[in-house]
Amino acid sequence: MEYRKLGHSNLEVSAITFGAWAAGGWMWGSTDRNEAIDAIKASYDVGVTSIDTAPIYGQGVSEEIVGEAVKGYSRDKVQILTKFGMRWDLAKGNLAMHSKNNEGQDIDVYKYAGKESIIYECEQSLKRLGTDYIDLYQIHWPDSTTPIDETFEAVSKLIEQGKVRFAGVCNYDAAQMAEAEKTLKLVSNQIPFSMVNRGVEEETVPYCIENSKSILAYSPLERGLLTGKITSDYKFQDGDHRAGHPHFQPDFIEKTNKLLDQIKPIAEQHSASLGQLVLKWTIERPGITIALAGARNAEQAVQNAKAIEIKISKEELKTIDDLVNAF
Incomplete structure (x- = not known):
């Protein structure tokens, strides 16, 4: 595995980081708790030391699974990345969505990052994760109802108390990052990025490169689409959010x-799957520090981690870039 520092910090994370959204089951149709724990452990065994989760993933389930999975490990050998600012148990801030929890009950999810709410959320996350500190604490989505300085003053307080090591953001644009920086030094921005979703390259990626902020690319496999295993007649499970996604x-x-068919020969040349080649391409992109990859079971987790082993040439990268640019 390859390890990369986040921003100006001394926090090193694995270039392939385990993304634990699907582990929570919510919006993915279901989860198998034991398989999710096995997937995280199998990842760790092949060098994936970093896990990204959030309270909203399964309304606490994902964080509990992560906590259970890392229980036996030396705490300084794993990096726990979690988030705040999406409440399903408090009707405050901006309504983000109407949803259903894992039991099929209706829930309303709010983007809210008020000071007291963040302090409360952090305590809940620490309990679920079974730890006394979070390596990277990230606001999940911008909250237009709370001043940015109020949000990051709360995170500063958590850093002072030793409950959080470093602060990051998710889904922030360059202007929002600059505003947050007035209160607290950020190390990273977690944003969506894939071969078929590159909008962030226009403004946010250049800003992060210029200001030495790391980018955590989420959905680099575009929720499984870029594995080549999804066909136009694919049937999704009930509750799988992808069914209605454009x-x-x-x-x-x-x-x-069609794009994947064109890059498949390169994958085959390296005895790699399409998903592995896509992950490797992602972490070779300018400004991208890590790729977050989810897995439902141990086998998928190990395959994701092994993407790091592909030795891809400059010529091959250029060939893929040209195909992606023509998409």
Whole structure:
């Protein structure tokens, strides 16, 4: 595995980081707790020391699973990345979405990052994770109802108390990052990035490069689309959010699979899967520090981690870049 520092910090994370959204089951149709724990442990065994989770993933379930999975490890050997600012148990801030929890009950999710709320959320996360500190604490989505300085003053307080080591953001644009920086030094921004979703390269990626902020690319496999295993007649489980997503409509799937067919020979040359090649391409992109990759079971987790082993040439990277640019 390869390890990379986040921003100006001394926090080193694995270039392939375990993304634990699907582990929580919420919006993914279901979860198997034991398989999710096994997946995290199998990842760790092949060098994936960093896990990214959030309270909203399964309304606490994902964090509990992460806590259980890392219980036996020396705490300084794993990096726990979690988030705050999405409340399903408090109707405050901006309504983000109407949803259903893992039991099928209706819930309303709010983007809210008020000071007291953050302090409360951190305590809950620490309990679920079974730890006394969080390595990277990230606001999950911008909250337009709370001044940015109030939010990051709360995070500063948590850093002073030793409950949080470093602060990051998710889904922030360059202007929001600059505003947050007036209160607290950020180390990273977690943003969506994939071969078929590159909007962040226009403004946010250049800002992060210029200001030495790390980028944690989420959905680099575009929620499984870039593995080549999704066909235009694919049937999703009940509760799987992908069924209604624009990238999972037959035309887009077909277009994507044509792109994947063109890069497949490069994957085959390296005895790699398409998913592995896509992950490797992602962490070779300018400004991208790590790729977050989710896995439902141990086998998928190990395959994701092994993407790091692909020795891809400059010529091959250029070939893939040209194909992606033409997409």
